[in-house]
Structure formats: structure tokens, C-alpha cells
Amino acid sequence: QVQxxxxxxxxxxxxxxxxxxxxxxxxxxxxxxxxxxxxxxxxEREFVAAISRSGGSTTYPDxxxxxxxxxxxxxxxxxxxQMNSLKPEDTAVYYCAAARGLIATQRYEYxxxxxxTQVTVSS
Numbered sequence: 661q662v663q664x665x666x667x668x669x670x671x672x673x674x675x676x677x678x679x680x681x682x683x684x685x686x687x688x689x690x691x692x693x694x695x696x697x698x699x700x701x702x703x704e705r706e707f708v709a710a711i712s713r714s715g716g717s718t719t720y721p722d723x724x725x726x727x728x729x730x731x732x733x734x735x736x737x738x739x740x741x742q743m744n745s746l747k748p749e750d751t752a753v754y755y756c757a758a759a760r761g762l763i764a765t766q767r768y769e770y771x772x773x774x775x776x777t778q779v780t781v782s783s
Contacts, residue, residue: 662687669777680741682756690734693759696741698752712763746781
């Protein structure tokens with residue numbers, strides 16, 4: 661199975677940018693579709709972005725479309741989430757997840773999860 665470790669979170673002012681990384685080990689990340697989710701205090705975990713195994717397909721919810729970009733470098737066993745124009749409502753713990761199936765947007769479609777990285781956006 662694959663292990664996932666997120667990094668790159670931190671504190672940023674509104675309008676700023678952060679790039680999150682999801683490093684995979686144990687199995688090649690290219691064997692999986694990968695998604696990013698986030699969970700704010702008192703809220704359910706929600707979908708943020710997903711990318712297919714090859715990187716040829718991506719999908720986003722309207723809340724982040726045009727601001728967030730997911731990408732992957734399979735040779736580096738890493739998936740990225742570039743977050744621009746951050747807003748206070750983007751504050752959450754961000755998780756990456758791997759799916760054995762195709763690109764997916766639902767939590768139950770993912771088989772492996774990282775521990776998360778905190779992103780805090782100040783106003």
C-alpha cells in the first residue's frame with residue numbers, strides 16, 4: 661500500500677499563496693488518482709481537487725476553481741496543490757488521498773489518506 665505525507669501548510673495573509681506537497685512512499689504514486697480534501701473545525705471534510713493517474717485530467721469544486729491548481733510529478737512520487745488568492749474561509753486542515761480507481765471527488769472513493777497539514781489564512 662501507499663503512504664502519504666503532506667507538507668507546506670502554514671499561516672498566510674488573505675490574498676497570499678501556498679503550495680502544498682503530498683509525498684508518496686511504498687508504491688509509485690502514478691498507480692493512483694490523487695485528491696485533496698480539507699476539513700475546517702466543526703465542518704465535514706470536503707473535496708478540493710483531484711487529478712488522474714497521468715495528470716491529464718483534473719477537477720475542482722466551484723469554491724476553489726480558478727484559484728487552486730493540482731499537479732503531479734510521478735517521477736518524484738509527489739502531488740502538489742498550488743493555492744492562490746487565499747481567503748480566510750480556506751482555513752482548514754488539508755489532506756491528500758489516493759484512489760485505486762479513476763479520478764474521484766467523493767471521500768469513500770479514496771483508499772489511502774495522509775495525516776494532514778494545517779493552512780490558516782488571516783484576514
